[in-house]
Amino acid sequence: MAGLDESDLAADPFAMFESWFEGAKVLPEPNAMVVATVSTDGQPSARTVLLKGLDERGFAFYTNLQSRKGSELLANPRCALLFPWHPLQRQVRVEGVASELPREEVAAYFASRPRGARLGAWASAQSSVVTSEELARRYADADGRMPDDVSVPDHWGGFVVAPTAVEFWQGRANRMHDRWRYRRTSSGADAGWLTERLAP
DSSP, X not given: OOOOOGGGOOSSHHHHHHHHHHHHTTSSSTTEEEEEEEOTTSOEEEEEEEOOEEETTEEEEEEETTSHHXXXXXXXXXXXXXXXXXXXXXXXXXXXXXXXXXXXXXXXXHHHSOHHHHHHHHHOOTTSOOOHHHHHHHHHHHHHHOSSOOOXXXXXXXXXEEEEEEEEEEOOGGGOOEEEEEEXXXXXXXXXXXXXEEOO
C-alpha cells in the first residue's frame, strides 16, 4: 500500500476529503460514518450514520433531534466523526462542533427520502423503549393520517459538524502508518489550517 506524503496533501481538509471520498466510492456505503457524542454526565456513545452533505460549513447528516445523539448534540455540540474505509487501509477522523441545519434544508432533504422512510420518521421515537406491536401501530397510524404528502416532523432535523481537526490515516507495513492532521488555527474570515504529521 502506497504511503501518504506531505506532497500528497491538498491545501485544506475539505479538498483532501473529497479526493479520498472519490476513491472510497468503490466500497459499499462509503459515506457511512461513526458519530461519537458525550452525554451531560460524561458518558460517550457512538453510532453509524450516513454523511449527506459536505460544504464549507462541514459534514452534514440528518436524524431525530430527540434521539440520543440528537439530544446529546443539542446539549453538548462537541463531537467526533470517523470514516472507516478498512479495505483501503484508510480512515478519516474528524473533531468538531455540531450545529443544527436550517429548517429549509431539512425539509428539502426530507422530501427527497422514500415515502416509507418519511413515515418511519413519524413512527419512531428514536432511542426510546418500544414494543414491536407499538412500532407497527405507529407506522400504520402515520400511513393512514398522511395518505398523500408526508410532512417533515418538528422533531426531525439535521446537523452540520464544523471541523476543528481532520486526520487522514493511511495504513502502511510494519504499523508505520502515515497520519496527517489538519488543525484549524483560527476562526471566522481568517480561518486557516496547520498540517502536522502524527506518529503512528
